[in-house]
Amino acid sequence: MDSRREGRVRHRLLRQRRQGRAHPAQRTQAGGLVVPGSLPVHQAILQSLTKLADASCKLCEEKLLKQIERDEQAVRLPGARDLLGETRVALAVIQNKKKAN
Numbered sequence: 655m656d657s658r659r660e661g662r663v664r665h666r667l668l669r670q671r672r673q674g675r676a677h678p679a680q681r682t683q684a685g686g687l688v689v690p691g692s693l694p695v696h697q698a699i700l701q702s703l704t705k706l707a708d709a710s711c712k713l714c715e716e717k718l719l720k721q722i723e724r725d726e727q728a729v730r731l732p733g734a735r736d737l738l739g740e741t742r743v744a745l746a747v748i749q750n751k752k753k754a755n
Contacts, residue, residue: 693733700744708751718745 707714718741725738 693737696737697740700740704744704747707748708753709749710753711748714748715745718748
């Protein structure tokens, strides 16, 4: 992202924050914390993980536990509690899924 566009995006977000339309913890892609359209992507990734992974995938389990820790720290963000619950459910599904043949 070029610096002019990045400056415009930051200016727009600051203006939205002052007007009370944006959560203060939200940042742009340049800031890296929360991208407004990233929640559906996260949900799609969780859904595909629950379909593809089974109990033998220890790497999946480690990554989901790490994501749960991150989500627990970010419960102030809009939609974070719902996402935390969905991540916990996905972990439980993977842990209880039998190994594929």
